[in-house]
Every structure is written in C-alpha cells, then in structure tokens.
Amino acid sequence: MPSIVDILVRPLDRESANIVRTHAEAMKRDVRFIADNKRDAMAPALEAGWSVERLEIICDLAAFFQDVLGPIGAATRHGASGGMEGCGSIYAGSITVDAAYVRQARRMLTDFVGLASKLDIPRRWLSTATGRDLVYYAGRRTND
Amino acid sequence: MTDRSAETQWTAVVEHHVRRFADQHGATYRRTSRQASALFEIGCFVELVDFYRVGGVAVTLRNKHDNGFRFLTSPAGNPQNYSYVELGARGERFDIRQQVRVESHIHSDIRFTPDIIVVPSDANIGERRDADYAHGKKRLFFVRSEDVVAAHECKSLSPFPELIVGFVGMVIAAHRWLSAPTDRSRIAAGGMHLAPTLFVGGTGSAIHRRMLEAMQASFPINIVSGLHHEPNPLRNRGRSLARMK
Numbered sequence: 161m162p163s164i165v166d167i168l169v170r171p172l173d174r175e176s177a178n179i180v181r182t183h184a185e186a187m188k189r190d191v192r193f194i195a196d197n198k199r200d201a202m203a204p205a206l207e208a209g210w211s212v213e214r215l216e217i218i219c220d221l222a223a224f225f226q227d228v229l230g231p232i233g234a235a236t237r238h239g240a241s242g243g244m245e246g247c248g249s250i251y252a253g254s255i256t257v258d259a260a261y262v263r264q265a266r267r268m269l270t271d272f273v274g275l276a277s278k279l280d281i282p283r284r285w286l287s288t289a290t291g292r293d294l295v296y297y298a299g300r301r302t303n304d
Numbered sequence: 305m306t307d308r309s310a311e312t313q314w315t316a317v318v319e320h321h322v323r324r325f326a327d328q329h330g331a332t333y334r335r336t337s338r339q340a341s342a343l344f345e346i347g348c349f350v351e352l353v354d355f356y357r358v359g360g361v362a363v364t365l366r367n368k369h370d371n372g373f374r375f376l377t378s379p380a381g382n383p384q385n386y387s388y389v390e391l392g393a394r395g396e397r398f399d400i401r402q403q404v405r406v407e408s409h410i411h412s413d414i415r416f417t418p419d420i421i422v423v424p425s426d427a428n429i430g431e432r433r434d435a436d437y438a439h440g441k442k443r444l445f446f447v448r449s450e451d452v453v454a455a456h457e458c459k460s461l462s463p464f465p466e467l468i469v470g471f472v473g474m475v476i477a478a479h480r481w482l483s484a485p486t487d488r489s490r491i492a493a494g495g496m497h498l499a500p501t502l503f504v505g506g507t508g509s510a511i512h513r514r515m516l517e518a519m520q521a522s523f524p525i526n527i528v529s530g531l532h533h534e535p536n537p538l539r540n541r542g543r544s545l546a547r548m549k
Contacts, residue, residue, distance in 0.1 A: 164318060164319065164322050167319065167322050167323055167326055168322060168325075168326055170326060170330070171326060171330030171331070171333065171334040172333075172334060172335075173334075173336055175336065175337055176335070176336055176337045176340070179337055211311060213311055213315065214311070214314065217315065217318055221322075225532070225533075226462065226505065226506055226532060227337075227340070227460075228333050228335070228340065229333060229532070230344070230460060230505045230506070230531075230532025230533065231335075231340040231341065231343040231344035231347070231460045231505065231532070232332075232333060232335070232340070232343055233347075233532055233533060234343065234344050234346075234347025234348065234351075234460070234505065234531045234532060235343035235344065235346045235347040235350070236347075237347060237350075237351075237535060237536075238347075238350045238351070238354060255335070255339045255342060255343065256371075257343070257346060258372075261332070264329075264332045265332055267329075268328075268329040268332045268333060271325060271328070271329065272325060272329075275321045275322070275325055278321065279314075279317070279318060279321075283533065284507070286533070287462075287506055287507045287530070287532060287533055289462035289463075289464070289506055289507070289508050289509060289512070290509070293509045
C-alpha cells in the first residue's frame with residue numbers, strides 16, 4: 161500500500177517528490193528513534209492518542225506542506241496584484257501567478273488545512289521542523 | 305474496537321482524504337522544486353512591497369511586460385529585462401530589485417546575489433565580462449555595496465541556527481553603511497526602509513525562536529519566519545520590525 165507521502169507526491173516530478181520523501185523520512189526517523197529509545201519522552205504523545213503510526217502520517221503531511229504548499233501559499237497570499245495593483249498576470253520564469261491561479265491555490269490551501277483539521281491535527285503541526293518537535297507538541301497537545 | 309482496528313480505520317480515513325486532495329489539486333501544486341523556490345521569492349517580494357505601501361510610500365511598477373510584472377528569480381538574467389518596483393517618499397526614489405549581484409566593498413572579488421535588494425533609483429547597475437565567469441561569454445550584472453540600502457534573503461526552509469547566523473555574513477558583505485556587525489545606528493522606529501531581512505518559510509522550535517529574538521536584538525536585521533502559513537507576516541509584526549532611516 162502506498163504511503164501517504166507517496167499519494168501526495170504522485171503529481172510531482174521526481175526531484176520534487178524525492179525532496180518531500182527525504183524530508184518526511186528524516187522526520188519519521190526522529191519519531192521512531194524516540195519511540196524505540198526514549199519511552200518517557202514518547203509517553204505523553206501516546207497517552208494523548210498519537211500513536212507512532214499516526215505521528216508518521218503527520219510527518220508525511222508536514223513535509224508535503226512545507227516543501228510544496230508553503231511556497232505556493234507565500235506567493236498567493238496577497239493575490240495576483242497584492243501590493244502591486246494593476247499588474248495583471250505575473251511571470252516568474254516559466255510560472256504564471258495570476259488571479260485564476262491565486263483562487264485555485266487558496267482553495268487548495270484551505271482544503272489541506274481543512275483535511276488536517278478533520279484529523280484533529282493542529283495547523284501549527286504542519287510547520288513542525290523535526291519529528292522530535294512533533295512528538296513534543298503531540299504530548300503537550302498545544303500549538304506551541 | 306481494538307486499538308489495531310482503530311489505527312487501521314484512521315489510516316484509511318487519512319488515505320481517502322489525501323487521495324481526494326491529490327486528485328482535486330494535483331494540477332495546482334504540480335511544480336518543480338525550482339518553481340517552488342521562485343514562488344517563495346515572489347511571496348517575499350510582494351510582502352516587502354506591501355510593507356512599503358502600508359507605510360505610505362508611493363509604489364510604482366516599472367518595466368512591465370505585456371503579460372504583466374516579470375519577476376526575476378535566478379541570478380542569470382539581465383536585470384534590465386525584468387520588472388522592478390520604484391518607491392517614492394520624502395523626495396527620494398528607490399528601487400526594489402530581485403537577483404542583482406552585489407559587489408562587496410570588502411573586496412571586489414566578493415560578489416554574491418541576494419534574493420532582493422533595495423537601492424537608490426539612480427544606482428548604477430554595472431556590467432562586465434570576466435573570463436572566469438561563463439568563459440567570458442556572459443555579462444556579470446552588479447551593483448556596488450555602497451549603493452545597497454538593504455539586502456534581503458528568502459529561504460523556504462525551517463529556521464535552523466546555521467542558516468540564521470550565516471545571514472549575518474551576507475549583511476556584513478552587502479552593506480557599506482554597516483560600520484560593525486552589531487552597528488544599529490541606522491535603526492529608527494519611524495524609518496522608511498525595512499532593515500536587512502531574512503524571510504524564512506518555516507517556524508522552528510521554541511529554542512530556535514529564542515535565537516531569532518537574540519539575533520534581532522543584537523544585529524540590525526529582521527528574521528521573519530512562518531511565511532509558509534502566516535497571513536501578513538510583516539504587517540503582523542508591526543512595531544517590532546527593525547526599520548531604517
């Protein structure tokens with residue numbers, strides 16, 4: 161069965177997909193290390209209902225969010241014209257950021273955050289830098 | 305329900321949602337890693353322009369093309385062929401440009417390309433050929449650090465200590481006005497310009513955030529993190545941002 165990250169990266173080119181997979185795997189290694197070697201540190205997350213398997217899935221979602229969706233969110237936050245009214249469509253090399261793309265991107269980002277919310281995953285966890293931090297946050301059940 | 309079956313069911317729910325997401329939005333997020341970096345730089349650029357607009361500075365788009373504003377997101381392009389933003393306030397004019405090489409006052413062979421720079425509008429963008437650059441076949445476009453008001457850098461990463469402290473090196477090499485690394489003499493609460501800023505996509509852990517605060521207190525810089533997900537990151541920081549006269 162494909163992993164969550166495999167499903168998400170399927171539309172991407174190989175290089176981009178590997179970046180996300182590598183990032184996710186690094187986070188998951190952190191989680192597994194803590195689970196195998198630091199049971200006391202893992203215990204709060206387990207008690208809060210976050211199993212190792214669930215945390216690994218969150219690693220997949222977080223790596224995908226940071227590597228793929230985050231940059232798109234940064235570029236489309238202000239809209240196609242944002243602080244530059246009247247500029248119309250925008251090129252950046254081979255990419256166009258126009259009003260239509262901004263609408264699609266915003267819908268996409270809303271859906272992804274909504275997906276996480278349905279799974280009771282706080283938005284802030286999607287920006288977690290390491291698996292260690294994720295285990296910590298999951299145990300505190302806090303956005304900090 | 306056993307724990308195992310609960311886990312299996314949860315995983316199945318996740319897979320269902322994720323498949324639907326990928327089906328619905330795959331075309332929107334199908335971007336190369338280079339395009340993702342370019343998108344992040346665009347986001348930082350637009351954020352910076354918004355900063356000036358909110359501050360009451362006149363913003364004019366220059367060198368637009370038929371299809372709109374043409375961003376430069378690699379060091380290889382001729383800056384004159386790309387769009388830029390002109391700022392006007394208090395009788396002065398400045399330009400916000402992307403990917404223009406800076407030749408450092410420290411040594412003329414120290415040249416590097418910040419993602420975004422702010423220079424006076426009459427700053428000269430020099431060009432020369434160098435046998436050690438593209439075998440002399442391509443021109444090197446650059447401004448001198450004497451002309452740099454602020455150089456900004458964009459990193460679509462989570463902040464980590466080496467990234468953060470490395471930014472200071474660029475600040476030292478890019479700004480002739482800096483008399484010492486911790487020279488905060490140009491920092492002024494009502495200043496027009498944003499101090500040299502490192503834009504970072506991720507947020508980082510609590511101990512990293514402490515480091516960001518310490519860096520900003522010690523050097524004439526801003527480190528703005530969370531651009532991947534935070535709406536209006538510069539507006540949100542308001543008075544806590546370091547500005548320059």
